[in-house]
Amino acid sequence: VCIHRVRSCSSIRFIKSKYVCVFDKSALKFSHQQRLFRTSAVSCGQIVQFKLSDIGEGITEVTVKEWYIKEGDSVSQFDSICEVQSDKASVTITSRYDGVIRKLHYSIDEIAFVGKPLVDIEIDASKGVAPEEDVVETPPMSHEEHTHQEIKGHKTLATPAVRRLAMENNIKLSEVVGTGKDNRILKEDILNYLAKQTGAILPPSPKAEIIPPLRKTETVPAAPKDKAHKIPVHVSRPIAFSGKDKTEPVTGFQKAMVKTMSAALKIPHFGYCDEIDLTQLVQLREDLKPLAEIRGVKLSFMPFFIKAASLGLLQYPILNASLDENCQNVTYKASHNIGVAMDTEQGLIVPNVKNVQVCSVFDIASELNRLQSLGSAGQLGTSDLTGGTFTLSNIGTIGGTYAKPVILPPEVAIGALGKIQVLPRFNGKGEVFKAQIMNVSWSADHRIIDGATMARFSNLWKSYLENPASMLLDLK
Amino acid sequence: MVLQSSLKNCFWLSCVLRTPKACFRSTASGGLIIQSVSNDVYQNLAVEDWIHNHMDLEKQQVLFLWRNSPAVVIGRHQNPWQECNLRLLRQKNIKLARRRSGGGTVYHDLGNINLTFFTTRKKYERMENLKLVVKALKALRPQLDVRVTDRYDILLDKQYKISGTAAKLGRTSAYHHCTLLCNADKFVLSSVLKSPYKGLKSNATPSVPASVKNLFEEDPSLTSEMLLDAIAKEYAMQHQVDHHITLINPADETLLPGISNKTKELQTWEWVYGKTPKFSISTCLNMAYKDSVLDVKVNMDVKHGRIEVCNIDLPEQWLPPGLYSELVKSLTGSKFCPNETTMLVTTLLRACPQDDELHSRWSLLCENMIMLM
Numbered sequence: 030v031c032i033h034r035v036r037s038c039s040s041i042r043f044i045k046s047k048y049v050c051v052f053d054k055s056a057l058k059f060s061h062q063q064r065l066f067r068t069s070a071v072s073c074g075q076i077v078q079f080k081l082s083d084i085g086e087g088i089t090e091v092t093v094k095e096w097y098i099k100e101g102d103s104v105s106q107f108d109s110i111c112e113v114q115s116d117k118a119s120v121t122i123t124s125r126y127d128g129v130i131r132k133l134h135y136s137i138d139e140i141a142f143v144g145k146p147l148v149d150i151e152i153d154a155s156k157g158v159a160p161e162e163d164v165v166e167t168p169p170m171s172h173e174e175h176t177h178q179e180i181k182g183h184k185t186l187a188t189p190a191v192r193r194l195a196m197e198n199n200i201k202l203s204e205v206v207g208t209g210k211d212n213r214i215l216k217e218d219i220l221n222y223l224a225k226q227t228g229a230i231l232p233p234s235p236k237a238e239i240i241p242p243l244r245k246t247e248t249v250p251a252a253p254k255d256k257a258h259k260i261p262v263h264v265s266r267p268i269a270f271s272g273k274d275k276t277e278p279v280t281g282f283q284k285a286m287v288k289t290m291s292a293a294l295k296i297p298h299f300g301y302c303d304e305i306d307l308t309q310l311v312q313l314r315e316d317l318k319p320l321a322e323i324r325g326v327k328l329s330f331m332p333f334f335i336k337a338a339s340l341g342l343l344q345y346p347i348l349n350a351s352l353d354e355n356c357q358n359v360t361y362k363a364s365h366n367i368g369v370a371m372d373t374e375q376g377l378i379v380p381n382v383k384n385v386q387v388c389s390v391f392d393i394a395s396e397l398n399r400l401q402s403l404g405s406a407g408q409l410g411t412s413d414l415t416g417g418t419f420t421l422s423n424i425g426t427i428g429g430t431y432a433k434p435v436i437l438p439p440e441v442a443i444g445a446l447g448k449i450q451v452l453p454r455f456n457g458k459g460e461v462f463k464a465q466i467m468n469v470s471w472s473a474d475h476r477i478i479d480g481a482t483m484a485r486f487s488n489l490w491k492s493y494l495e496n497p498a499s500m501l502l503d504l505k
Numbered sequence: 506m507v508l509q510s511s512l513k514n515c516f517w518l519s520c521v522l523r524t525p526k527a528c529f530r531s532t533a534s535g536g537l538i539i540q541s542v543s544n545d546v547y548q549n550l551a552v553e554d555w556i557h558n559h560m561d562l563e564k565q566q567v568l569f570l571w572r573n574s575p576a577v578v579i580g581r582h583q584n585p586w587q588e589c590n591l592r593l594l595r596q597k598n599i600k601l602a603r604r605r606s607g608g609g610t611v612y613h614d615l616g617n618i619n620l621t622f623f624t625t626r627k628k629y630e631r632m633e634n635l636k637l638v639v640k641a642l643k644a645l646r647p648q649l650d651v652r653v654t655d656r657y658d659i660l661l662d663k664q665y666k667i668s669g670t671a672a673k674l675g676r677t678s679a680y681h682h683c684t685l686l687c688n689a690d691k692f693v694l695s696s697v698l699k700s701p702y703k704g705l706k707s708n709a710t711p712s713v714p715a716s717v718k719n720l721f722e723e724d725p726s727l728t729s730e731m732l733l734d735a736i737a738k739e740y741a742m743q744h745q746v747d748h749h750i751t752l753i754n755p756a757d758e759t760l761l762p763g764i765s766n767k768t769k770e771l772q773t774w775e776w777v778y779g780k781t782p783k784f785s786i787s788t789c790l791n792m793a794y795k796d797s798v799l800d801v802k803v804n805m806d807v808k809h810g811r812i813e814v815c816n817i818d819l820p821e822q823w824l825p826p827g828l829y830s831e832l833v834k835s836l837t838g839s840k841f842c843p844n845e846t847t848m849l850v851t852t853l854l855r856a857c858p859q860d861d862e863l864h865s866r867w868s869l870l871c872e873n874m875i876m877l878m
Contacts, residue, residue, distance in 0.1 A: 085679075278838055281835065353858070
């Protein structure tokens, strides 16, 4: 209590005299009455000029580099107000008071002087928030608890809002570990403490992060279809207690996506789905993986899917075409530039493998490796991202079976590949066996593609994959 | 002899770091020397943040020793485009970090050691710290001509900079950190610290270039470990503590609660690029198209790392007006970042008429724009 008394005297010096009579020594003895005294204090706001304090090393002026607050903002004691710089030293100026910022005395890049006013703060006593924060250190508690605090020897720093939260939940601030500046207790600390006590499961964060397999260092390009495939577990973060809606402008790449997807909507889509038995392909890939590794390339399933698609496009070139704006002409593209949808931090990007019609499965695998590492490093070039004619989206690496993919203009078809599941199926003899099943969902532009074409293409693609040896017959 | 202990067994240290006043009074006072086991610049900067925010430095000061794998570290209020060759950094996979202290840009690799002196705000004293370093160097190699300048640099042979300084002051605590060139790659250093970006106008803190030299070049028998040890010894002597370096793992959340959040924050685009003070670019693209060269004036204002205003002075009808306005509209508010822009322009292209001529003009313009970032 002694320490607190000293503190309150020093902070009173900065406030007008009408406060002094309220916080005299006798008041401090009754710690449980402290809140009462605050509410009975003078109600109108007091404008205080917060001066720039001494920086040290004899420095008299600094440059204001960044404001953390603006006029009209509420601040609590110890909140950061601005960042100033002086001769290679960056200094964070924190508020001494709780209140509302009424005036900033400097703008960015202006020189501020030590000892001169930096900001004007209106101290609003009617809210029960007063600069004598140091006095109201301990919330209402028993005598034993009070002693316990002193033994620990350090004061518990927390804003009035946090203290209220603790009090409402019957939490002793001394038992909460503060993770804020100077061991200050933050709202999150109270929440964590609460969660531990009640075993409460706090609601998941709205910004759910799907961890794409691409980001793992040991990942294979675009389609890691391992048998023991683990689906990434989404770890949720609790929402802050006083959750507020957050509005952000749609900018940059997102804005461009809005335009593209709006254009895509104009295409009349139809869907066609099927299931593929990849049992033989799984075995083939196992056999070929080490050979590819010797050559320095990670072999996933995607190169097979891509090559099979290209073989199919040779038979059904309309799926590799483009319809012009007025729907007057159809252009059959000579190159099979097959796009592979990739999920990155920034969003969905679709780099494409050029001229698949003249590439071997190994070439495709190698190119996919290159695109994938550039993609995760955020270094894909414009040529990698343009010129696509047909797209495959391996959503199965994240999860899912059937999907309804959206065609990416100016293309006319797209395929979404679900995850490979081990399922029981009947063979020709009527016996049940373990099959590696993957679902495919195609979408096509119904203006120039009909269901029959899509179905036949899909069947051909399926036959190549279910019986990989048949691909050898048609490889060019 | 330096005693190094793993933190897993140092239970007393976790007391020290959390409630130093309570536990530590009884044991050695004055100074604590810790060294990071990590070479990740973000993790190490996060440790600085953590100590600055959470440790009570009244009774004891802290010396933190750390080294990083190749990284460029810019000061709090600097402009990365102005300070370094970002393209080269990306190519060479060199990390870019923005520290919280002021000052200029430095290149770190394992041949450079970092020293951070943590004190209370009142005891903040950079000259003393640098004199300590010089004293340690002279104790190790008396013939070294090293001295501290009034700009808080350490010069070798009166002309080569071997150490730069920066500082951060908070409400109750402060830190002063400096580098020390032992055996860094000078070739990479000079190439990454040269900015190729023209036409930049900014009030960001500029770096003052200087000729540098490695201590290793002066005396090949010196290693980073020897220098770290000598400085720790001198610090220990001045603070009257044991010459004992405690190893610290910046990934240890139990020891340093909240450290992983600090590490993550330092890696966000918003911190590294978004904290750049407002700047403008006024330049001319020389685009070779068909048989001629087009001079295209570009003016952009970038605030918080995002394009606030964008003007591209193209010849009339070179691009369909609708497409041009679409490009400017999309770039406005977008990150001043080559990857973001690449994704943006390639996506926009999908909704355009499929015309080879148009495509090649678009690609040419966009490639040139991306080069500015």
